[in-house]
Amino acid sequence: MVDATQEIDTDIPPAEVPELELYHPKSWWTTYVFSQDAKIIALQYSGTAFAIGLVALVLSWLIRLQLGFPGLVDFITPEAYYQIVTMHGMIMVVYLLTALFLGGFGNYLIPLMVGARDMVFPYVNMLSYWIYLLAVLVLVASFFAPGGPTGAGWTLYPPQAILGGTPGGQQAGILLMLASLMLFIIGFTMGGLNYVVTILQGRTRGMTLMRMPLTLWGIFTATVMALLAFPALFVACVMMMFDRVLGTSFFMPALVEMGEQLKYGGGSPILFQHLFWFFGHPEVYIVALPAFGIVSDLISVHARKNIFGYRMMVWAIVIIGALSFVVWAHHMYVSGMDPRFGFFFATTTLVIAVPTALKVYNWILTLWRGDIHLRLPMLFALAFIVTFLNGGLTGLFLGNVVVDVPLSDTMFVVAHFHMVMGVAPILVIFGAIYHWYPKITGRMLDEKMGRFHFWVTFVGAYAIFFPMHYVGLVGVPRRYVELGDPAFVTTPVHGLNAFITVAALVVGFAQLVFLFNIVWSLRHGRPSGGNPWGAASLEWQTPETPPGHGNWGRELPIVYRWAYDYSVPGAPRDFIAQDDPWPQPPARPS
Amino acid sequence: MSVILVFLVVVIGFAGWWLAHQRLLSKPWLEVGPDPLGGPRPTGMPTEKIALGIFLAVVGALFALFASAYFMRMEFADWRPIPIPRIVWLNTGVLVLASVALECALAADRQHDRGSLRLSLAAGAVATVTFLGGQLVAWRDLAASGYLVTGNPANSFFYLLTGLHGLHILGGLVALARATPAAWGTGDARGLRLRLELCVAYWHFLLFVWLCLLVLFTGWATGFVNICRGFLT
Numbered sequence: 001m002v003d004a005t006q007e008i009d010t011d012i013p014p015a016e017v018p019e020l021e022l023y024h025p026k027s028w029w030t031t032y033v034f035s036q037d038a039k040i041i042a043l044q045y046s047g048t049a050f051a052i053g054l055v056a057l058v059l060s061w062l063i064r065l066q067l068g069f070p071g072l073v074d075f076i077t078p079e080a081y082y083q084i085v086t087m088h089g090m091i092m093v094v095y096l097l098t099a100l101f102l103g104g105f106g107n108y109l110i111p112l113m114v115g116a117r118d119m120v121f122p123y124v125n126m127l128s129y130w131i132y133l134l135a136v137l138v139l140v141a142s143f144f145a146p147g148g149p150t151g152a153g154w155t156l157y158p159p160q161a162i163l164g165g166t167p168g169g170q171q172a173g174i175l176l177m178l179a180s181l182m183l184f185i186i187g188f189t190m191g192g193l194n195y196v197v198t199i200l201q202g203r204t205r206g207m208t209l210m211r212m213p214l215t216l217w218g219i220f221t222a223t224v225m226a227l228l229a230f231p232a233l234f235v236a237c238v239m240m241m242f243d244r245v246l247g248t249s250f251f252m253p254a255l256v257e258m259g260e261q262l263k264y265g266g267g268s269p270i271l272f273q274h275l276f277w278f279f280g281h282p283e284v285y286i287v288a289l290p291a292f293g294i295v296s297d298l299i300s301v302h303a304r305k306n307i308f309g310y311r312m313m314v315w316a317i318v319i320i321g322a323l324s325f326v327v328w329a330h331h332m333y334v335s336g337m338d339p340r341f342g343f344f345f346a347t348t349t350l351v352i353a354v355p356t357a358l359k360v361y362n363w364i365l366t367l368w369r370g371d372i373h374l375r376l377p378m379l380f381a382l383a384f385i386v387t388f389l390n391g392g393l394t395g396l397f398l399g400n401v402v403v404d405v406p407l408s409d410t411m412f413v414v415a416h417f418h419m420v421m422g423v424a425p426i427l428v429i430f431g432a433i434y435h436w437y438p439k440i441t442g443r444m445l446d447e448k449m450g451r452f453h454f455w456v457t458f459v460g461a462y463a464i465f466f467p468m469h470y471v472g473l474v475g476v477p478r479r480y481v482e483l484g485d486p487a488f489v490t491t492p493v494h495g496l497n498a499f500i501t502v503a504a505l506v507v508g509f510a511q512l513v514f515l516f517n518i519v520w521s522l523r524h525g526r527p528s529g530g531n532p533w534g535a536a537s538l539e540w541q542t543p544e545t546p547p548g549h550g551n552w553g554r555e556l557p558i559v560y561r562w563a564y565d566y567s568v569p570g571a572p573r574d575f576i577a578q579d580d581p582w583p584q585p586p587a588r589p590s
Numbered sequence: 591m592s593v594i595l596v597f598l599v600v601v602i603g604f605a606g607w608w609l610a611h612q613r614l615l616s617k618p619w620l621e622v623g624p625d626p627l628g629g630p631r632p633t634g635m636p637t638e639k640i641a642l643g644i645f646l647a648v649v650g651a652l653f654a655l656f657a658s659a660y661f662m663r664m665e666f667a668d669w670r671p672i673p674i675p676r677i678v679w680l681n682t683g684v685l686v687l688a689s690v691a692l693e694c695a696l697a698a699d700r701q702h703d704r705g706s707l708r709l710s711l712a713a714g715a716v717a718t719v720t721f722l723g724g725q726l727v728a729w730r731d732l733a734a735s736g737y738l739v740t741g742n743p744a745n746s747f748f749y750l751l752t753g754l755h756g757l758h759i760l761g762g763l764v765a766l767a768r769a770t771p772a773a774w775g776t777g778d779a780r781g782l783r784l785r786l787e788l789c790v791a792y793w794h795f796l797l798f799v800w801l802c803l804l805v806l807f808t809g810w811a812t813g814f815v816n817i818c819r820g821f822l823t
Contacts, residue, residue, distance in 0.1 A: 120637050189648055193641050201637045206624035209612045227644065228601065231652040232594075235659060238750070246739055248746040250663060266668030266743065271659055274591055278655070306619060314614065322602050326595075562618035581623075 036122035038107045041129050045103030049096050056091035059084045068501025070482040079167040081481040082151030089154030101290040106195045106219045112539035115204025115557045117550045119194040131187030138180040147171030158251040158269050162244040178237045185230045195223045206559030213537045213563040218293020221321040222286045229282035236275035277328040285324040291428035295381045301535045302378035303370030306564035309362040316355035323352040334408045342401040349399035376450045380431025383458045391420025412472025415465045423461045438532050442545045443525030449517040460507035467496045536575045537563040597654035672744045675731045681724035688717035689793045696786045762792050
């Protein structure tokens with residue numbers, strides 16, 4: 001909260017805005033298709049991510065139908081099941097969550113929140129999207145390739161990923177997957193450079209790093225992490241491609257398949273796991289950090305209170321980002337690696353819980369005695385906190401070697417990572433869309449449909465994943481196409497599996513309502529005005545809603561304060577916008 | 591994974607040093623007024639240079655990860671080091687010359703010496719293309735001697751890493767080709783200095799990467815990495 005009596009600098013020169021150096025589109029194609037405007041690119045990223053996300057949603061239904069009612073769907077053979085699981089996992093983690101948080105929200109919010117007209121390299125930004133789209137198309141092409149997509153599991157572990165016994169292993173499936181991932185990484189690197197450099201260099205006058213909304217800190221740190229972590233996946237993909245196409249033995253040990261000695265020899269599957277998880281664990285935080293940032297802003301705006309412990313929140317984001325690079329091998333406790341490493345990685349895993357818990361405390365303290373408005377973004381933000389806490393706590397269990405070893409191959413792990421990395425970030429995505437949709441379109445999303453969507457999603461997610469923890473605890477293994485009645489599962493779980501499936505179908509249906517709401521509200525939504533939530537951060541202060549090309553009219557805004565001045569005593573409104581010079585300087589003698 | 595961890599320590603150390611200068615201890619909730627630190631160009635450095643610096647960090651991470659994989663893979667019993675063809679040493683000298691030539695081009699541009707600028711640029715480009723040609727000859731010599739890409743993981747790494755390094759050099763040549771016409775008066779003369787600076791930085795970086803790869807292929811780094819690994823484990 002700001003001291004309203006504080007003197008402010010009255011000698012503020014006018015914003016020195018150079019001649020607009022923006023690219024100005026000259027046709028419909030360059031305005032809406034091959035656009036260099038970050039806002040259009042953000043919508044393109046989001047639309048593509050949602051489209052491929054819908055595919056992954058349908059795949060999740062098929063997975064659950066098979067697990068809940070084995071044999072009900074004819075075409076789900078064991079091979080098809082593994083293909084469906086693989087594509088569901090990879091699409092959700094990489095092509096939906098990463099693309100949506102960084103390509104979607106990053107593109108839309110960074111220029112607006114820092115007070116810039118656009119990204120610093122708009123052409124490269126445009127290329128980033130088109131390469132992402134190409135990556136998605138290559139991925140989708142694998143559904144239609146001979147043999148279908150790869151069924152290697154989303155971790156693509158060798159040697160099985162490129163063997164004949166795995167769906168797509170000796171056909172085009174695995175090649176298309178590897179090619180798609182490499183394209184995605186190249187496209188992301190182009191976009192990521194833009195996000196980082198725009199935050200470093202594109203900030204308007206007065207926008208210091210420590211005045212940036214936490215959303216930007218989350219996106220900034222996550223992007224830096226992604227730029228350093230995705231090369232690990234790239235390296236793994238290139239080397240696996242060599243193994244598969246040229247017959248090298250980077251990862252492939254000596255093997256006999258169907259009585260035939262293969263050409264491989266001496267390779268190390270563990271090496272692939274190290275590379276994969278060196279990317280894979282930071283990836284969790286690449287998705288989580290933007291979610292942390294966004295949820296901080298949603299809570300502050302809708303509780304009409306400044307964020308508690310802003311500095312600590314920034315430091316926590318940075319520390320989590322750095323620590324996330326030294327925890328990767330906790331995914332490999334059962335891989336046969338040197339057990340002494342387990343102690344080190346268990347320790348770092350537990351240490352990373354400290355800054356994460358600090359953030360949770362700060363969210364709760366922000367809510368405490370706030371003027372809480374239970375509007376849709378706030379509902380989703382609250383749901384996120386609870387869900388992330390649940391997922392985080394089971395993460396602490398699994399971070400310990402002795403607990404992880406028996407649970408590692410059970411549905412408990414599936415429930416854990418879906419709570420912490422699936423449901424929690426997706427709740428934030430929904431909250432963020434309900435929050436920023438009015439800025440993007442000038443209209444509000446329908447409240448009734450939104451509340452239906454929230455409650456079904458929130459309660460439904462728990463109906464799916466709470467029982468799944470239990471199913472895992474009683475020993476049900478993951479990756480089984482059909483459980484049957486094995487001797488090692490002594491508690492009957494078929495009823496629970498069927499219940500989870502029904503819940504998953506209902507939750508999936510609620511997402512269709514959400515998508516309908518997005519489309520319906522474009523025309524029929526209530527006009528929102530420029531700042532319907534009374535938010536203080538810069539993106540809500542644009543002269544036009546939706547923001548026009550160049551965002552800010554003739555002059556760039558000047559930033560006078562941080563983004564969290566809510567309920568300031570003596571202020572004329574319950575928020576003070578970042579570009580508001582209040583208290584007004586006294587008139588100067590002529 | 592020792593190499594990538596050491597690389598990350600350097601990157602995170604630099605990031606920490608930079609963040610320490612960003613007033614992270616300030617209390618933004620008490621500060622009102624346009625802050626002099628937060629201008630449109632907070633660092634005063636050209637945006638393109640910062641972008642190149644970050645891009646080089648990404649490329650550095652890529653090669654550090656390959657180096658990590660190299661050291662992990664070489665521990666297995668089937669590893670047989672690949673002999674380094676003589677022409678590789680010549681290629682190394684040529685790449686050093688390319689870097690020096692571009693540095694001379696930059697110096698000539700600063701002194702507004704158009705003749706030297708053109709000569710140096712041409713020399714840099716020719717040397718770089720010669721390097722790439724030389725690498726292809728090295729591949730041919732190795733293949734002729736029976737060191738094929740699938741023969742041994744050491745061979746596979748040699749072909750893969752030299753190829754990847756060559757691709758990055760090719761990308762640099764495209765950037766150089768876009769900068770060069772200005773030296774002959776047919777392109778964007780205003781941006782020539784900046785483009786030259788970017789090219790020089792990129793060439794020096796790729797020379798550094800190549801020297802690291804050479805240390806890797808010759809086995810000179812093995813002892814050092816063993817020390818690092820002992821320290822980390």
